[in-house]
Amino acid sequence: MSQDTNSEAERSILEKTRLHKTHELLTCIIKSPPFSYVHLELLTNPPDAAVELDNLQVKSYCTAALRQFLGLTGTAIPLDMLKVEGSECWVRVPREDLGSFAAALTAWKGTSDEGIESLLRIKQCSDWLGAMVGSHGQDRLWNN
Template identity: 45%
Template sequence: MMEIDPPTQRSSTLPLHTQQGPEPEPEPNKSSNSIEPRHFTSRSPRWTYLHLRLISDHPQPPLDTLTTKTTLTSALTQYLGLTGAAISVDIMHVIPDKREAWVRVPRDDASAVVAGLSSWVGSSASAEEGGITWRVLGWGAFPSAICHGSGSDLF
């Protein structure tokens, strides 16, 4: 039978830091507490935000969250079947009087959602009132871009 040697004792004190040279002197015009700004670039955001409006042939009651979810799911199911119904759609905000909604979808599914919503024509509560459809007013990786526009009117 093979014997195992007991572990050797090691020093429990480790140096807290190693100095690699003299510390640089702070610049006279900067305070030692100031934090330098960091730049951040998001190359592939996880979500895409959509600004939508529900259009109908005849006057409709104000839009609510349940109607929004039902019509979005109907449009995606008609376009992509069960795969479309499985796409995660988060309703961020609904404006009932304007019949507008802001939703969030995964970035990889965004083009399929836009295609499904823009090609869908559903029926309203009664057949004589005509059809309803979603209009995509804007979409982008950041909600501020679709809420405030492209900024082209500033220049």
């Protein structure tokens, strides 16, 4: 009787194996990413001022905002410039500093140079860069 039970168990295992055509090789779950990403836009007054951003300008503006909001502690927040294009840029900050970074840029009054006022505005931020890049340009979809 034990041989019959073993053969039934083997048949059951074989049937279950035949039903599954795919096999999971690896599962990886990222619970808390180390970085957050911020999409910034330069706003100017007057709006028609032809001002283009560069890496140093973005770093300078962000450092000024962080210093004004958090003092020297704010300047210690590491910033990585991912891309600067025209009046937009993408920045990477440590995930735990995203709230402080966003608050500093929101509270920053901007700068004035030769009668042109400039400030950085946060367009979007996320812990996942792919989510931001995938949505980039959606605002133009219905406006064209």
